[in-house]
Amino acid sequence: MDRFSKEILVDNESRLFVFTRMENMNGVKFFITSKDEKQKPISFSLSRAAENRWKLNPGSLRWLYAIESQLSDAIRDTRLN
DSSP states (O other): OOOOEEEEEEEEEEEEEEEEEETTTTEEEEEEEEEESOOOOOEEEEEEEGOOEEEEEEOOOGGGGGGHHHHHHHHHHHTOO
C-alpha cells in the first residue's frame, strides 16, 4: 500500500488530499481522504479507467467531479500505479 498527498485548488481554496493505493482481485484503486469546505472529513475512491486515467466511483460528492482530472493527474504524476 503506497501513500502520498497533494494540495489541489477547490473553489479558490487549497485543500490537502491524501491518496492511498489499494490493490485486490478487482484491480488497483485509490482511496482518498480530505476535508470539505466546512472542514468535515470526507473519503472517496478513484478507479483506473482507459488510457491510464482515473475516474471517481459512482456516488461521489458532486463537487469532486469538477476536480476529477486534477485528482487523476496527481495519481499519474506519482507513478505509483
